[in-house]
Amino acid sequence: MREQIKQFFAEVEQISDKAVRDKVIDVWVESLTIGGWTIEELKAIPFTLLAGDIDIRFLEHVSTCAQMSIAIYDVLKEAYGDRVPLNRDHLIAGSLLADVGKPIEYVKGPGGKPIKGPRGDLLRHPFSGVGLCWKHGLPDEVMHIVATHSKEGDHVQRTLESIVFHHADFVDFDIACAMGKK
Numbered sequence: 001m002r003e004q005i006k007q008f009f010a011e012v013e014q015i016s017d018k019a020v021r022d023k024v025i026d027v028w029v030e031s032l033t034i035g036g037w038t039i040e041e042l043k044a045i046p047f048t049l050l051a052g053d054i055d056i057r058f059l060e061h062v063s064t065c066a067q068m069s070i071a072i073y074d075v076l077k078e079a080y081g082d083r084v085p086l087n088r089d090h091l092i093a094g095s096l097l098a099d100v101g102k103p104i105e106y107v108k109g110p111g112g113k114p115i116k117g118p119r120g121d122l123l124r125h126p127f128s129g130v131g132l133c134w135k136h137g138l139p140d141e142v143m144h145i146v147a148t149h150s151k152e153g154d155h156v157q158r159t160l161e162s163i164v165f166h167h168a169d170f171v172d173f174d175i176a177c178a179m180g181k182k
Contacts, residue, residue, distance in 0.1 A: 004039045005028045005029065006025060008063065009028075009059075009062065010063075011067060011070065011095070012024055014088075015089050015092050016088070020093050020139070021093075023093075023137060024093050024138075027132045027133055028100055030132055030136070031100045031104055031129075032103055035104045036107075036108070037103045037108075041112070042057075042058050042059050042103065043058075043059050045057065045058050045106070046058065047060065047061030047099075047172075047176065048061075048177075049106075051176040051177045051179070052181065054180045056179075061099070062095075062096060064172055065098070065168045065172055068171065069091050070088075070091075070095075073164065084160065085160065086164070087161060090139060090141040090142050090161050091165065093139075093145075094141075095165050095168070097129060097133060097145070098129065098145060100125070100129045100132060101123075101126060101130075101131075101132070104120070104128040104132075105124060124152070129146040144161075144162055145159070145165050148166065149162065149166050149169055
């Protein structure tokens with residue numbers, strides 16, 4: 001499963017810190033194991049249950065948001081240099097892990113379609129994602145991105161990396177919602 005995760009999330013190889021890179025993969029393995037999902041199943045499900053019938057898949061969304069975050073990082077670095085102090089490893093790791101709790105939040109409903117499960121009713125994916133990241137010893141800065149990427153972060157001061165990811169995530173989410181209304 002580790003190799004499948006590395007293949008699907010090619011962005012993980014852009015994390016320069018090998019320990020962080022390995023922990024990102026370990027967290028994904030544990031999330032899939034706890035949730036009872038396979039990579040193949042996650043490739044087929046929509047990335048959100050809130051947008052209606054869309055053709056944007058969960059794992060595509062994770063990878064796309066990581067790519068957008070990297071692109072934003074690159075533009076900011078080119079424009080401002082070190083005047084905007086961003087940690088690239090933390091940004092990429094947080095981008096790849098922000099939705100790692102969704103395989104725990106979702107369960108397989110009728111016909112294998114994902115639905116929010118009892119655990120998801122109690123703990124949304126940012127909470128379960130942070131729990132897994134904590135267990136695997138990821139830096140607080142990465143856990144902050146996971147914790148604050150969604151509406152849960154609207155009442156705290158986001159780090160610069162969290163701001164970048166939050167906007168990348170909502171570009172994809174808002175597009176999906178607009179497409180789902182058609």
